[in-house]
Amino acid sequence: MSNRPPASDWSTDFDHLDPRWSENPYPIWDELRQSCPIAHTNRFMGAYFPSRYEDVRAIAYDTEHFSSRRVVVRETRQSFPPAPPITSDPPEHRPAKQVLLPAFTPEMIGRHEPHTRDICRELLDRIGGRTRCDGAVEYAQEIPARVIAHMLGVPETDADQFRKWIKEILEIGITDMAVLLRAQEEMIAYFAEKIAARRASPRDDLIGYLINARVEGRAFSDEHIIGTLRLLMIAGIDTTWSAIGSCLWHLARHAQDRRRLTAEPDLMGAAVEEFLRAYAPVTMAREVVKETQIAGCTFKPGHMVLLSFPAANRDPAMFPDADQVVIDRAQNRHAAFGLGIHRCIGSNLARMEIRVALREWLGRFPEFRLDPQAPVTWSIGTVRGPRKLPLVLDA
């Protein structure tokens, strides 16, 4: 991705793979909101970028003109095996989602909280008495990978492999189809084998749950189950890892917020919502399937829409002081988990993981800051978060 021509103009030639966008997209979005609320690019075979909350919401609600059959903006329009329900449109979407929802309610997710806490404590023990660590590599990236592996019923020791696939699918695979296809095939083979193993010897985990699920008396096809499992793994890891990393990045740079959270633990709920608003990790996509107009912009079929919930969350028309992190913000209708029928199914899981991860971290390391000698690096593309977060841990 290093030899891409730089974006010449954000409103007519935007490129979310441009290093300036990856490094700090917020000023770009602020500029677009003022000048041209819906940007377009001829890159990626044509894509739009709405920058305002109200337009992002309108598109998220409009499943007639905007399809979810492609949810990542890539350089080709190649077809891929579906990953229901995220790639489903009505009417197929509802049954595919309904079947998963009972496993992801706050009550059910609460059962995974003790295990999540154990994982966090083990990671913190490993960092131990050191004065430096990488908060992304040694902490944030491990937590959601191990929790979702535990929920799915696959070995937590496979987490490195999961993260490799995710990077290949969500970052490298935006421009390199061969890498993307290989990663997808490997994941499909991985889950096909797990399904066969569950059939031979049933177990009480999400894979077993999906095999046994019935909608109007019918089981899901293996293709459907594998698609859903790929989705849960991809969506369950990169996203929350990015969110936890961004929270630590913020707290490393804002002593007042850090100390306040330690002193007033009851603020954690509101603070997590505010971090989710300000540093929402996930940008989704839609494919225009029927011509329509929003805010004076004509959306042409075949073009993609980069549906940026992070940009919506920074819209000052919706959030006063949108560019400020206000950890006790009282009114916060942020869209970090999407809006409409595709609301993230893992929202309760993500919130639990972020809350536990921050509470445990602050309990162990109340004072920490960015390491002035090593740079923070950010992911590219669909999910935004720190991939290297070198920290100094103060005693």
Added chain:
Amino acid sequence: MTAKVLRVRVDRERCQGHARCFALAPELFELDEFGNGRERGDGTVPAALEAKARLAQSNCPELAIEVIEE
């Protein structure tokens, strides 16, 4: 003079299960087996919980919560 009665109501069509209402005001809201929100009982809001009702309303991303004065 009759005292005003406040009620909360979750629009089941709009609710997408963000569960913000349940997190902020569990005295007034509950979740069904799919994690979608609904008002507890007939939704009556005791005077002491009015602020919580408004807080839940103002944090629902789907604008699914009504606070009704009767």
